[in-house]
Amino acid sequence: MTKPLDWRPARLPHRQELRGRYVRLVPLDAKAHAATLYEATHGKGHDKRLWDFMFMGPFARPSEFAAWLQACARSPEPLFFAIVDKKLGPAGLASFMRINPGHGVIEIGNIFFAASLQRTRGATEAIYLLLRHAFDKLGYRRVEWKCDARNQRSRRAAERFGFRAEGIFRQHMVIKGQSRDTAWFALIDRDWPKVQAAYKAWLDPTNFGSDGRERRKLKATSRGYSPRGPARRR
Numbered sequence: 307m308t309k310p311l312d313w314r315p316a317r318l319p320h321r322q323e324l325r326g327r328y329v330r331l332v333p334l335d336a337k338a339h340a341a342t343l344y345e346a347t348h349g350k351g352h353d354k355r356l357w358d359f360m361f362m363g364p365f366a367r368p369s370e371f372a373a374w375l376q377a378c379a380r381s382p383e384p385l386f387f388a389i390v391d392k393k394l395g396p397a398g399l400a401s402f403m404r405i406n407p408g409h410g411v412i413e414i415g416n417i418f419f420a421a422s423l424q425r426t427r428g429a430t431e432a433i434y435l436l437l438r439h440a441f442d443k444l445g446y447r448r449v450e451w452k453c454d455a456r457n458q459r460s461r462r463a464a465e466r467f468g469f470r471a472e473g474i475f476r477q478h479m480v481i482k483g484q485s486r487d488t489a490w491f492a493l494i495d496r497d498w499p500k501v502q503a504a505y506k507a508w509l510d511p512t513n514f515g516s517d518g519r520e521r522r523k524l525k526a527t528s529r530g531y532s533p534r535g536p537a538r539r540r
Contacts, residue, residue, distance in 0.1 A: 313410070313447070314445070315408050315410065315445075316407040316412070316444050316445040316446045316447070317407060317443075317445060318444075319385050319402045319405065319439070319440075319444060320385075321333035324387070324435040324436070324439055325435075326428075326431045326432075326435050326509075327427075327431065327509065327511075328391065328392060328426075328427045328428040328509075329390060329391050329392065329428040329431050329432050329435070330389075330390045330392075331387040331388070331390070331400065331432060331435055331436070332387060332388050333379070333386070333387060333388075334375065334378055334379040334386035334388045334399070335379060336375040336378075338388075338396075339375065339388045339396045340368070340371060340372040340375045340376075341368065341372075342396040342397075343371070343375070343388070343396050343397075343399070343420070344365070344371045344372070346394075346396070346397050346420035346421075346422060346423075347363075347364075347418065347420050348364060348365065348368075351421055351422075352420065352421055353420070353421040353424065355459075356418055356420075356421075358457070359453065359456070359457040359460065359481075360416075360418065361416075361481060361482075362374055378399075383402075383403060383404075384401035384402065384403035384415060384416055385401055385402045385403070386399060386401045386416065387399070387400050387401065387436075389419070389423065389429075389432045391422075391423060391428040392428075394420075394422050394423060394428070397419065397422055397423035397428070398417070398418055398419040398420055398423050398429070398432065399416060399417070399418050400414060400415075400416065400417045400432060400433075400436060401415055401416040401417075402414065402415075402436070403415045403416065404450070407446075409447075409448075410445065410447030410448060410495075411446065411447065411448045411449075411450065412440050412444075412446045412448075412449055412450070413449070413450040413451070413452065414436050414437070414440075414449060414450070414451055415451075415452065417433075417460075427514070430467070430505070430508065430509065430524060431509055433467050434502075434505045436449075437467075437468075437493065437498070437501075437505075438502065441495055441498045441502075447494060447495045448493070448495070449469075449492065449493050449494075450490065450491065450492045451464045451467070451469045451490075451492070451493075452488050452491070453488070453489050453491075454481070454487070454488065454489070455486070455487040455488060455489045456487075457489075460489075461489055461491075464489075464491040465491070466526065467493075467524075467526055468493050468497070468501035468504070468526030469491035469492060469493045470491060470497075471489065471490075472490045472491060473489075473490055474488065474489055475487065475488045475490060504524060504525050504526040505524070505526055508520070508522065508526075
């Protein structure tokens, strides 16, 4: 007979600011963020592939985008944050979703980075801030990442960010009139200390040269995963 977990349920996330060295995650506010985010994701130089696998978008008019953001901002779950880069301003979006405190499971989803934010320290730090908050502040045991199985960019990002691939859910959803197979990834609490150390080392300013290029790649791996390991004590 297995022993009961030495663990208590996690806490719900709330609308609050998560502050880092390069970015802040702030509660989404359509009035404050819509115009800048629309320009960043639809204007000159935007990433034309950004909306390919999103549930919504692209949007023909700024007013449609603003209305969507207003609905997102009112939502208690998913709980949306604007990613505000210290140099770029609002440049992305992310949320906590599928929140289950009783089982200690939460998902990071609805993620998009404007072209200007992609492949920057701020993009990586945004994910780190969400993970740190979920594990260290709220007490979750498992953080999930899911994406369309065809979305190779998201799948590569998940693995770079330390999530472990767990399989494909076939015919999981219908999105924009198309059948979607969903790739599932997760990071669990017993792997978090090792992954967190990798993030801290990568995000440290000394890891970047005068040209802004990284000296060492992020290796936020969870290869040490053990299916029989004990849950983290709290």
